[in-house]
Amino acid sequence: MPEALEQDYTLQQLQQVTLALNSGQFVQVRRILAETAPCDTALLLESSPHKVRTQLWKLVDPDIQGDVLEELSEDVRLGIIAKMKPELIAAATEDMDDDDLGEVLRSLPDTVYHDVVSSMDTQDRERATQALSYQERSAGALMNSDTVTIRADVSLDVVLRYLRLRGDLPDGTDDLYVVDKDNCFIGALPLSTLLTNPPDHLVQALMDEDKESIPISMDETEVAQLFERHNWISAAVVDDNNHLLGRITIDDIVDVIREDAEHSLLSMAGLDDEEDTFAPVLKSSRRRSIWLGINLLTALLAAFVASFFENTLDILPVLAVLNGIVPSMGGVAGSQTLTLVIRGIALGHINQTNQRFILGKELAIGALNGLLWSLLIAGVVALWKWDFTLGAVIAFAMFMNLLAAGIAGASIPLILKRMKIDPALAGSVVLTTVTDIVGIFAFLGTATWFLT
Amino acid sequence: MPEALEQDYTLQQLQQVTLALNSGQFVQVRRILAETAPCDTALLLESSPHKVRTQLWKLVDPDIQGDVLEELSEDVRLGIIAKMKPELIAAATEDMDDDDLGEVLRSLPDTVYHDVVSSMDTQDRERATQALSYQERSAGALMNSDTVTIRADVSLDVVLRYLRLRGDLPDGTDDLYVVDKDNCFIGALPLSTLLTNPPDHLVQALMDEDKESIPISMDETEVAQLFERHNWISAAVVDDNNHLLGRITIDDIVDVIREDAEHSLLSMAGLDDEEDTFAPVLKSSRRRSIWLGINLLTALLAAFVASFFENTLDILPVLAVLNGIVPSMGGVAGSQTLTLVIRGIALGHINQTNQRFILGKELAIGALNGLLWSLLIAGVVALWKWDFTLGAVIAFAMFMNLLAAGIAGASIPLILKRMKIDPALAGSVVLTTVTDIVGIFAFLGTATWFLT
Known part of the structure; x- marks a missing residue:
């Protein structure tokens, strides 16, 4: 990635501001911020740890606070607004576009909301009521009334x-x-x-x-x-x-496109859509721990499946050494398919007419890649452990799990979508559960059958 | 997800077209396509399996083929162009914007390129030379000369x-x-x-x-x-x-924003940026198998690490049953951090001034979540296997691995970026290697020390 001119410029500002803040030169910071365009101030705030951000915000000229708020990403904006006085929020929202006004007001706790609205003049209050009447994530919530x-x-x-x-x-x-x-x-x-x-x-x-x-x-x-x-x-x-x-x-649409595209990326890692990179530790930990908890359940489930084969593992500890390989390959192959299908659904490319084609295609890819990698792993294991039956066992398990990964990766998001569950959010955890359990069953089960 | 009106409309078209194609009613298909806007025809092509796509393309009026090509995503466009005659490509590019013309010409094999250019008139040939003179992925390649x-x-x-x-x-x-x-x-x-x-x-x-x-x-x-x-x-x-x-x-910028946002999603699963959901099986398998190969290497490395502890596993097969839990949790926690940091870098939020903050923050989150989940897993394992030392051992390993995941998830993309390697592409494989090996070492190593 080539270093960007513009980013360097913002970076210099950021370094200047950080330096001035650290040495308590607030007048200097205020001067820099006054010379910065609202969109650049927003980037500066988004790139600052939450404590610096709070300090910086106090030094932003109240007259342009509204403009800066409009440019901020949702999570960062809400963090800042949560610490502002109702009168100041009302003042800052005065020149805001209807859609941003609606978004800000929707995010306020009830009591603060009433204080903010009662600080508004009649015209703004009407505008606020109007903006709030449209459903979130609908065209109404994106709309401005400034038509000619x-x-x-x-x-x-x-x-x-x-x-x-x-x-x-x-x-x-x-x-x-x-x-x-x-x-x-x-x-x-x-x-x-x-x-x-x-x-x-x-x-x-x-x-x-x-x-x-x-x-x-x-x-x-x-x-x-x-x-x-x-x-x-x-x-x-x-x-x-x-x-x-x-x-x-189009400027509001660009935000929607970015958010939608990032939604899959962040959801698949169990993160919130608007997760703020610089949020306080406790807030971030809490958000992420839910996903870790769900994963722990599936890992325990896999361990529970493996425990059926404790006798086999007792006789052949080499199986314990190799037991991670097949689930790992299934997980990777499955998540490739899952990612593609989730993206295809999001772009509107996958629908009833071509679902069966996708399923067939991913099954075929699973079979092809399964054949390739099971032959390879058979060779590696047979030579490493000098045991050809063991090589055949792991090859069979690998093939079965890559097939399962293809089917699961393609069908899970389609099924979840039909159940009105967001495939990006729930898909990877369901998929990993399938590939882990099929992988362990196929490997330890076949080994128990042929090797003990 | 609510079903969309517009998508339903396209879906109906798609069903009509598919039905008509299957029953050989080419005249009917041609009629539907003639009534469809180029942008909708593009969506229709993108949503069709590659064979149907080839058939459909032949039924698109040559006069609007250029318009449709402009609207297609890169991978699909290249697939179609690869099968067109040079004269037809030249004709289709006649009314294309400069940036699309450059993109199409850049993708052609040398021999085809010369045939295409020699079928062009002088004016178009000059435009082509000009469009090709700018570097790919630069402002020049996005630019049109149609200024007023x-x-x-x-x-x-x-x-x-x-x-x-x-x-x-x-x-x-x-x-x-x-x-x-x-x-x-x-x-x-x-x-x-x-x-x-x-x-x-x-x-x-x-x-x-x-x-x-x-x-x-x-x-x-x-x-x-x-x-x-x-x-x-x-x-x-x-x-x-x-x-x-x-x-x-802005319309070309929207494409860049979408591609950039999708780049992380697709790269992290080892997929090509422009991977076409409906590409032929062989092409897709080949592209994906590289990633599976790299993953097999890391899985073998993890197995190799586990093989140091074969004696311990021989004595205590219960360790084999539980061995997957710690690496799995480390992998999930690490990929949460990795995803956030990769996105922060892509948005220009993470830079020299705040790298240390990010590292510190992710370490703290790792410690907090480590504490939470190690206590929980200690309880579960102690009660399940009625072995409190075993509970303590897995808790210690979990804590260490979640710390390692936080450090690795935050530092790997930063290091890769400094080495000019794309963090989205290489990050997750390096991360999984770290969390797998640390997880296995911490669990089996501590178990060997305390339990044998």
């Missing part, structure tokens, strides 16, 4: 004069939305169309009537897939009766 | 008239770029500024001179971080002398 709407029966010239009067366009505006008198969405007029056509043309002749709008209740992952497939920059959000409610912009 | 440039000393009215004459704006244009007579980049004029200000104002009074431009050689991951932090929709790309060369748009 026009009528279909006016000329481009009228639109141009209206925009000049308006004086400003919301960030990320690439389309104006065309609505009828009931505020129903009937099409989009791209700014590029507005700019490249004669001013006397009418909106209705030029607007894009095929531009899809997004239902308010659509799941955010699906909204992101639409944006990604159609290369949208923004899209209109409508209610069931096609009334225009707001719009979603 | 204006001068600083003209009025907005002149710009408006120029755009109407031009008649069209490239997709994703949110800024016009202001250049001097030497084509040096001096600022950006957002379309929103152009639309909301009086036409008699001059560009130089309104343009954004602080808008950063991207050096042509910047790494794509870093470009993506800039886009994400600043919520950009497009950005200008310049050479070392600040000459404007082109621009990068």
Whole structure:
């Protein structure tokens, strides 16, 4: 990985700030922070241990605290807000986008929430109620109400004069939305169309009537897939009766895409989606220990299975030495399949029509790799322990377990999905249990049969 | 996961197409494909087993093949191109964006490449040479040359008239770029500024001179971080002398963000970044077997370590039954830390200033969780096997291994990164080796000392 220019810049800032903080030069830190863009301050906070973070936050100018909060990742933001006074939270949320406002308010404990809302002015309070009325992880929760709407029966010239009067366009505006008198969405007029056509043309002749709008209740992952497939920059959000409610912009979609992609990575290791690398030790330990507890149960289960073969192990201690190999290979092969299938489901590539193909394919790969590695392990063990029957036994167990790994890796996420359980979260623990138990049974069972 | 409307729609199409293909109704398939948007056809191809994919591709109208190719993921695209005739590839790339053109050409074998280029007209051939001159994974390779440039000393009215004459704006244009007579980049004029200000104002009074431009050689991951932090929709790309060369748009950045986020997930399971879920069995087996081979080596190493204790295992077969528990817990705890640190590095959160904090934190978590689970396993084993010394032995081994897992999980990716080795690819195999060997040594070693 080449060292990045920009990262070096942030790194220098971070070193400067850390140095100044450590030597108590708070004025210096305040000066550096005042010169830093909100997005860079957010990165600085995210890259700081939680104690430094608390100190730093106090030195951020209250006027830009709202901007910085908007840029922070969820977990870090909540950590900071938990320590802020209600009035300050209310002040910081004043200029926030609706979706960020909703997210912040949703995260507050009930008592704090009431204090924050009662510190708001009437307009903000209404905005807050509105933002909270949409379901989490839905298009509504991603939406902002800052649309620019026009009528279909006016000329481009009228639109141009209206925009000049308006004086400003919301960030990320690439389309104006065309609505009828009931505020129903009937099409989009791209700014590029507005700019490249004669001013006397009418909106209705030029607007894009095929531009899809997004239902308010659509799941955010699906909204992101639409944006990604159609290369949208923004899209209109409508209610069931096609009334225009707001719009979603690509910057929020980028967050959804990143979160969804990271979800599988973090869940498969038993971590929270928004796990903060610099959270306090106790908080992190507690979160992770649940996963360790579940794993201990499966490890005990595997030990329990092995205990059926204690007599065999007593006669042939060499089996104890080799007993880890087959489950380990099954675990790796299974998690390869599992990872691919979980990703295929997340991308919308795997569905009813091709499930059977996937199962067949992974079974075939399991058989092929099983053949290859069982021959190899047979050779290694036969030569190492000078025991050809032992070589044949471990080869058979390896083959069976790689087959089982292929079937389990492909079917477990599909079954979990049908049961409405998140495959990324539960998949690997179920898989390891299968490959461990099949591996131990196949190896120690066959050995008991042939070698004792 | 709620079933998605849109996915259902694609699913229906897929079922229709599959049904029609299976019954040989090619005319029907051609009709469905002709009505499908290129982005949806791409999804259809990506969701099809490789044989169906080849059949389907032949039924896609050659006129839109280029559009579909642009939308496909890399691995699937290369699979399709490998089977196309050079003239057809040349025809399909005609309307492609520069960055996609470069990607396609880079993937071709030398002989095919020459055939493709010689089927192109002069203009396309020049574009191809240009696109290939930039380094892969750099800003240059992401860039398109379709910028709209204006001068600083003209009025907005002149710009408006120029755009109407031009008649069209490239997709994703949110800024016009202001250049001097030497084509040096001096600022950006957002379309929103152009639309909301009086036409008699001059560009130089309104343009954004602080808008950063991207050096042509910047790494794509870093470009993506800039886009994400600043919520950009497009950005200008310049050479070392600040000459404007082109621009990068958010839709290509979204791909980079997704690929980068998936890179860790797939690499940690030993899979290729662009691994195609529906690739032929042989291709997939070959790719995955490398990882299985490396894992077999580490499993054999662990068996070799265990073989030092064969005498102990001979005397106490119960150790063989319990021997899997400690390495398993170490592996899970270590991979939690590893995953977090790899993600922290990828997001630019972990750097020299906070490495020591991370190490200390993960060590503390290891100690805390070590204490918790060693007490628990001591109790379980003591009661199960009615042997308190054995309980103490496994508790000690568990504690030591969870400490080792914390240290290894945090330090391995940092060390690998300094050695310029991708931590996501090599991290988990090194980690498992450490936690397996420490786990076996700690458990069987302590048992040999105290129990025999």
